[in-house]
Amino acid sequence: MDLKSPTDHQGSTAEQSVYQRYTGAAQAVEAELCCPVTYDPQYLQILPEEILERDYGCGDPSAFVKPGDTVLDLGSGGGKICYIASQIVGEQGRVIGVDCNDEMLSLARKYQQEVGDRIGYHNVEFHRGLIQDLKLDLDRLSEELQQKPVSDHKSWLNLRNMEDRLRQESPMIADDSVDCVVSNCVLNLVRPADRTQLISEVFRVLKKGGRAAISDIVCDEEVPQHLQDDPTLWSGCISGAYREDKFLQAFEDAGFHGIELVKRESEPWQTVQGIEFRSVTIVAWKGKQGPCLERNQAVIYKGPFSHVKDDDGHIYNRGERTAVCDKTFNLLQQPPYAGLFEPVPPYEDIPLEKATEMDCRRNAVRHPHETKGRNYQLTIAPTDDCCSPDGDCC
Numbered sequence: 001m002d003l004k005s006p007t008d009h010q011g012s013t014a015e016q017s018v019y020q021r022y023t024g025a026a027q028a029v030e031a032e033l034c035c036p037v038t039y040d041p042q043y044l045q046i047l048p049e050e051i052l053e054r055d056y057g058c059g060d061p062s063a064f065v066k067p068g069d070t071v072l073d074l075g076s077g078g079g080k081i082c083y084i085a086s087q088i089v090g091e092q093g094r095v096i097g098v099d100c101n102d103e104m105l106s107l108a109r110k111y112q113q114e115v116g117d118r119i120g121y122h123n124v125e126f127h128r129g130l131i132q133d134l135k136l137d138l139d140r141l142s143e144e145l146q147q148k149p150v151s152d153h154k155s156w157l158n159l160r161n162m163e164d165r166l167r168q169e170s171p172m173i174a175d176d177s178v179d180c181v182v183s184n185c186v187l188n189l190v191r192p193a194d195r196t197q198l199i200s201e202v203f204r205v206l207k208k209g210g211r212a213a214i215s216d217i218v219c220d221e222e223v224p225q226h227l228q229d230d231p232t233l234w235s236g237c238i239s240g241a242y243r244e245d246k247f248l249q250a251f252e253d254a255g256f257h258g259i260e261l262v263k264r265e266s267e268p269w270q271t272v273q274g275i276e277f278r279s280v281t282i283v284a285w286k287g288k289q290g291p292c293l294e295r296n297q298a299v300i301y302k303g304p305f306s307h308v309k310d311d312d313g314h315i316y317n318r319g320e321r322t323a324v325c326d327k328t329f330n331l332l333q334q335p336p337y338a339g340l341f342e343p344v345p346p347y348e349d350i351p352l353e354k355a356t357e358m359d360c361r362r363n364a365v366r367h368p369h370e371t372k373g374r375n376y377q378l379t380i381a382p383t384d385d386c387c388s389p390d391g392d393c394c
Contacts, residue, residue: 057184058279059215075186079108132198135167218244256284292325294358296346298366
C-alpha cells in the first residue's frame, strides 16, 4: 500500500480532485485558487518567490499569532503562513505545518534551511498527515507499511491496529500542546463526514487559553448536492464551503468560547447559481471547561447593549452585579472579553481549597453584602483637609 498517491486509491471524487488539483498547483501557478489577500510585507521579504506565487489562501490568520507561541498550521501547503508565523513567534517559538500533499510538502521543505538561515534561527517543521486526524503521522505509518504491506483483508485489519497504536504511542500532535492553530482556506476541502472530528482535533491539541484563527470560504445559502458533487467546484474551495452561521456553530459545538467573526469580506469572491461565496476569518478560544467554584465574585457588564448572553447561556444585564463562578470571573477578564466587564472581587478572599461548588445556571444578582461581607461597617469620614477655615466642610 503506497501512501504517496491517495489518488491511486478508491475514495471520494472530492478527495481525489483536491489532491490532484493541489499537486498541480504546487508545480505551476493556478490563479483560480487565490483570493486577494494583503499580508504584512515585512514578513514576505525573506520568502522565496516560488513559495509566494504558489500560495493559495483567502485570509491572513497569522495576524493572530503572538511572540513565543507554538503554532500549528493546518493544510500548510507551500509553507507561506508557517514562514510568516516563524518570524512572529521568534526564536523561542515553534511552528508546525501539517499537510498530506507530497508536492506541497516538498515545496515547503525545499526552502526550510534557506529561510531559517535568512531569519537567523530554525523553528519550523513540517509533517505529513490529515488535518482531521492529527494523531496519525503518515510518515511513520509509511515506514511501518514498508515492513508490513497491505495485501489482503487480514493485513488491512492489522493496518487499522497499527494506526491506533501509532496514535497512542507517538501522536503527531500531542494533546494540549499548541498555543494557536491557524488555517488558510483548507477546512472547506475536508469531506463533511470528517468535519466534526476535524474541529474536535483542533480543540484537542490547543492548550487551555489557546486560540484557533481560521480563514476560510463560507456561503450564504446551503450548497445543493449537485454542486457538492462537482469535483472542480469542490477542489476550488467553493462547493465544500460551510454555511457562514454553521461555520461559527461548529466551533461552539466543539467546546470553544469567545468565537468572533473578526473579518468578513463584504463582496463575494464568487457567486454560483445565486449562492455567494466569500472569505471570512474567525477566532475561537479554548478554556471555559472546568469546575464552577463559589468565591463570592461578580462582574458588571458595562454596555453598550442592554444585556448579553455568553456561550454557556449566562445573561449579563448592563450595570448589574452578576454572580459568577471563579472560572468565569477570570475568563471574562481575558481576551476576547477584556474591557467589557468590571470585575467585583470579594473584600474577603475565599481560598480555592475552601470554595464550594456553584450552580452557574441561576443567573443571580450578587447582593453587595456577599462581596463586602455581612459585618461590613467601614465608613470613610471626611478629613480635616477637606474643611474650610470657618469650619464648613465640603
